[in-house]
Amino acid sequence: MAESAHRRVEEAMGTVFSFDVRGGEEAAVRAATDEAVALLHRVDEVFSTYREGSQVSRLARGELALADCDPEVAEVFALAAEAERISEGWFSARYAGRPDPTGIVKGWAVERAAELAAAAGATGVNLNGGGDVQLLGVPGPDRPWRVGVADPLHPRQLAAVISAAGAARLAVATSGTAERGRHIVDPRTGRPAETDLVSVTVVSPSLTWADCWATAAFAMGSKRAPDWLESVPETEALLITADDGVRYTKGLARRLG
Template structure:
């Protein structure tokens, strides 16, 4: 998946939680082997070339493709499972894999789990009783600065995902043209219960641009967002304040 994952795990039986953590890490490595578009022998690469069918792939492939198709419908075509006409589920795999890893660890009895995949975070439970998780949202126009701090106060699960140009340049593609999205935004951060969707929605909203992206995000249930334009204007969905520290 071309990124670094980090874990912060609290509570639970040490042996059970350690085993679940090891299993989660192995699952991330397996996801990379299955879904990588850079590996010629990955199942997704072979599927894209027509060498195998979805039915011949691991069950996770059908799951991810199904979720991706759902994201395409919800985003009105502003999210895609294809790049340059070729199957490429990269836009959904990282969020899905990080969320799945977090839930595996929580299911083993951990009272608090944070899984960070390249800056996109799935949070479950709490780090300590009466203390929420907090996630800083980087300011893309002020290196080292923060645009906001998101808190899980009042929520047992929350995800924070950001799409933009600050870290990787113009890498987000407009599905309609196949070219880098021409947008007035520099970043979109989405807060939602599940990282699978938060990551997809941030990407789709960025491609839409500030006005259309904000209006679309307002229409989504259980999703709030912070958008920053190239003119240093900050726009937020109406319910975002409830998640800010």
């Protein structure tokens, strides 16, 4: 018997989000997906650095104190502070001296939205937010989710396929120059990171952290990032350099499907 599937594509936070939700009672899953989409739009309203009236923009201008913002704002900045500590300063939620949680908030929002869909009784959730993916459950009996990782140096080719076999939850996040150019900032200089990497893909149970670690590792470069990534629990990664070199963390092989 075919597994029921609910698929939906939405635009929010300046990117495209695609839902693939399997199993569960149809009305409950649709209602939960509506709630997840509303969450993504709400996150954009609160956290966008492009909206003059967002709470984060007002916080950056000194018009709001953190204590006066929605509780989620303090939650995200607390997570960002933890990411900065773990990454030894290579991840930062500040830009040009102003609060800017851009590097963490999308992963955090996608993870929360995926959990809303799963809480409605879905047996599998695949939520892709601008190429970063949170996976929960399975798409069907004996079938794991799989995520293709684009090769930044060879268009229309895949660098790897990540399998979620045996994992109740898995996230895949990529940072690099292929889509948006040199947009990742070195927190030490405030300028685009000078790195030999063209992409870093991180695999972790949580997209909140996978997104942070991919950004931090990209800024570090290929000499520092692999050893640091090996030290982060429940984290594996694929790194590609500008000269077409490929490096894996030791445990990634079991996720290559």
